[in-house]
Amino acid sequence: MVLAPADRAAVLALWRKLGTNVGIYTTEALERTFVAFPSSKTYFLHLNLSPGSAQVRAHGQKVANALILAVNHLDDLPRTLSYLRELHTHKLRVDPVFFKLLCHCLLVTLARHYPGDFSPNMHASLVRFLNHVISALAPSSG
Amino acid sequence: MVYFTAEEKAAITGLWGKVNVEEAGGEALGRLLVIYPWTQRFFDSFGNLSSASAIMGNPTAKAHGKEVLTSSREAIKNLNNLKDAFAKLSELHCDKLHVDPENFRLLGDVTVIVLATHSGRECTPDVHAAWQKLVSGVATALAHKYH
Numbered sequence: 001m002v003l004a005p006a007d008r009a010a011v012l013a014l015w016r017k018l019g020t021n022v023g024i025y026t027t028e029a030l031e032r033t034f035v036a037f038p039s040s041k042t043y044f045l046h047l048n049l050s051p052g053s054a055q056v057r058a059h060g061q062k063v064a065n066a067l068i069l070a071v072n073h074l075d076d077l078p079r080t081l082s083y084l085r086e087l088h089t090h091k092l093r094v095d096p097v098f099f100k101l102l103c104h105c106l107l108v109t110l111a112r113h114y115p116g117d118f119s120p121n122m123h124a125s126l127v128r129f130l131n132h133v134i135s136a137l138a139p140s141s142g
Numbered sequence: 143m144v145y146f147t148a149e150e151k152a153a154i155t156g157l158w159g160k161v162n163v164e165e166a167g168g169e170a171l172g173r174l175l176v177i178y179p180w181t182q183r184f185f186d187s188f189g190n191l192s193s194a195s196a197i198m199g200n201p202t203a204k205a206h207g208k209e210v211l212t213s214s215r216e217a218i219k220n221l222n223n224l225k226d227a228f229a230k231l232s233e234l235h236c237d238k239l240h241v242d243p244e245n246f247r248l249l250g251d252v253t254v255i256v257l258a259t260h261s262g263r264e265c266t267p268d269v270h271a272a273w274q275k276l277v278s279g280v281a282t283a284l285a286h287k288y289h
Contacts, residue, residue: 028267031213036271104251108258110258113257120169121194124177 002073003129010125014110014117015071022068025113027060029106037101043094063102070133077136089139096138103130144279146221146272153272154218161260167211168204170253172197178248184241211253217280224283232287243285250277 003011018025033040034049047055073080088094095115107126111118146154175182176194185191188202197203213231217268220227235241258265 032267032270035267036274101234104255105270107255108265111255111258112262112265115262117253118259120176120198123173124194127177 003125003132006121008074011088011129014114014122014126015068017114017117022064023057023061025109026063026067026106027057028109029102030056030060030063032105032108033098035100036105040098040101043092043098067133070136071129074129074132077132080095081133081136085137085139087107088137096134099134099137103134106130117137143222144224144275144282146275149268150272150275151221153269154221154276157257157261157264157269157273158215160219160264161257163211163215164208166253166256166260167209169198169208170249170256171207171210172200172203173252173256174245174249175203177252178245181245181248184239184245206254210249214280217283218276221276221279224279225286228280228283232284235284236288243281243288246281246284247278248276251280253277264288 015022031051034044041049044056044059047053048061049056058101066081070077086122107123107130110126111123146149175185175191175197182191185206186202188200188206190196190200193205217224217227235243254270254277257273258270261269
């Protein structure tokens, strides 16, 4: 799976700008997903989901680490994310629709915090990047 | 039937009052055409859609985007009866325009993102969630008369 050069450059540049704050935004994306799409909480009933929860923050950081890994391995996403695909498919049994909802909420989060960087082209590049990540995580790409 | 709580209605009308609706509508439709290129098939008569900058600057696209969001402004006055509010538009989009209803959901989500770029800290998770409920209700209402 290959992302076009312009998309890669855009996503890499934004991720560089986010720096060590990726976890803050993925955590916010999770919190937004729980509020806007309450059925998504079904996968996290073992966690304290109240606002500011350290457990949600910890999971947000895991999501951030996975996205940083993905950004640095754009040419080999299925293999890079294969462990996560196995985990989410067979152990956690997450409906891939959840990944779409979380990615949408991540876009809303980034749009809210970085409006000046969120041009239509950047928006399009992020959608393409996140779609590649979702494809690598979902069972059909196995 | 979708029901909106008083807080959700306040979140929707509150944000609506702060955002330039016409501009946001044009931007949302433009982004839809850029990010999901198949949607351009419904807008052949719009003229130059050959690049992102052409699309975002296209006056016909902007005007249509404004019209789409303005019709939603009317819907906001009928939040607890979106199906009736959008009945005629639903028939139009099915019988004349032949638009796959999935595209209404895509435009709804793009609209929420555009509103987030314009509203900054006002776009709290609760306000965001109220808007998701609105765009989902509108998309469902628009698909309601399909056959």
